[in-house]
Amino acid sequence: MSRRRHDRHPLGRGVARQRSNRHALHTSRHAPSPVEPAAENPLIRALRPALRSDDPSAFWVAAAPLVTELANLEHQAEVLPEGVDLLDTFLEINVAETTALLHMVAAMSPDEGLRSRAQVGLTARRQPMPPQVSGLAQASVAEAVAFSDGAGENLMVELVLPRGVRAVLISYIPWSPSPYVKDTFVVGESMAEVIRKYREIMAREGGSLDAVLEVVTTADARARFSQALANTSAEVEQSADWEQWPMLRPFVEFVVGRMPEGGTGYDENDLLSGPLGASLTTPERPPWILEDGTDLVQEFTVSEHAADLKPGKAVEDLAAYLMILLDASFGDPLGWDSELAEWILSEVLPTVPMLSKAAVAQIPAALPALVGWSLERKGEEPSVIAQTLSALTPLLEEFPARRADPHMRARRLEEQVDYALELEDSTALRLADLALRAGGFEVLAELDTTPLPTEELALALFPEELRGLAAEIDAHLVEGVTALLEQRPGSAESDELLTACRRLLVRVAQLDDAVLRRKASTRNTAAAVVSIIARGNDLMGYSPAPLHEKDLRRAFDLRSAPSQRARSLKEAAALPHRYTGRRKRAGPCGGSLVTS
Structure with missing residues (x-):
């Protein structure tokens, strides 16, 4: 299985799922007047086929984005009368679709006030609801399993509702640079059926699901989900490849809340034993030392590829870190390709906190040299090497600006706290946390107790x-x-x-x-x-x-x-x-x- 498919779900295209008109949900951002006929309301039209679908997951997928929208006042003030919000418009329209939406809001809205108003509104509703809607309050999580691809895992939990309704929530959680939710979808089938289909798909691809399948306690599943969700920005941009994430986040958080607390989450020391764990402390054999004793870092620094680089610790540290990263992620300290290089240059190196300024300054010159040397040592064809190096050029040109971007700087401060946690150094952790709160180590170093002066808005x-x-x-x-x-x-x-x-x-x-x-x-x-x-x-x-x-x-x-x-x-x-x-x-x- 190629790396590109590591973050895909085999069932993402293989299981038929009824989907609502999500485009209507996002383009019709402004609520219509309460007096508009219900049949002409675009949001209700989008919910109607999902509510009538035989697939129990269809309505959850269609309505989850609205649960978030109802709590969002950003665009409501100029569209609705003073003192009226979007939920009021649905409370005024008494039809099956709005009743079903009220059930969703009452069960999973992040706003306590909206949940309470929806619950009160439901007392006046009489439309019959399918069990996947009316039974949300009685939903429970029956079991959880996971299986990994080496770079992350598919974490799956089975949701059980009244009248035999079952569904499986599936999330792909990469482990690097820290566990986060990359994609999620829900399948309106039992866990046994989903596992059966995964087993068949992986067998066709020459793999074995049973070899990697792990039974997870529901408490541990909650801890893993909670840890990954905490690392996942709510403002994450939806990829064109993902059909349900991140719009499904309210539903995911609802399911997580149905699981017991007290479990154990990911041990990032274990997951990232290369970059942030044992290999950065004193391992028996770091990944750049081969079984025969060959030191790959030393071999690179004395090669013709590194002849134009400034010799010293900065280049050695950079090469060692990159070999650790490749070995931890893909089991090969020299396993470069254009896709991997893009990930490292765009996501990892701009946010990594443990490299010195001198090592970071070496990246534009040292990275192409390291990649070329690594691929040549592995015996790759010259055309493959040239293609990979060509893909690096625009990324390296953009790297200094990307590293300096305020968003990347914020992520480095977050990663610095993670790094201190990995080192189990309480002093480093306290300093990292203070720097994060103050706005950086430079700001922290100049901090005093003088109150901010009185200023007008500039x-x-x-x-x-x-x-x-x-x-x-x-x-x-x-x-x-x-x-x-x-x-x-x-x-x-x-x-x-x-x-x-x-x-x-x-x-x-x-x-x-x-x-x-x-x-x-x-x-x-x-x-x-x-x-x-x-x-x-x-x-x-x-x-x-x-x-x-x-x-x-x-x-x-x-x-x-x-x-x-x-x-x-x-x-x-x-x-x-x-x-x-x-x-x-x-x-x-x-x-x-x-x-x-």
């Missing part, structure tokens, strides 16, 4: 056409922060919070002003900015934080938390994710009051 740094919008957001900031801190007297704290919020808003405008151009309530945007800053500085959140989400909603007069808007703003501002506890990623923070 409107001149916004595009001219966004300055009016920015001023309106700023007015809500002033009003909301004052209301939020009214129980905490002292203008200094209020002024400092406002300055931090204003700096974050400027950062968003400078890095990705598209998020400000979207249709969204300016009050909601202001509340989201305050939420990011307050949570990032432990001013708001779980105890002992003095303020809580309900305080924010009250201060900004919101019916629900601005979590979706905050997530979009954090992504636009390239803020790293905050870690709490061992390998448990908490909500994104950043924009600290103590940053410059």
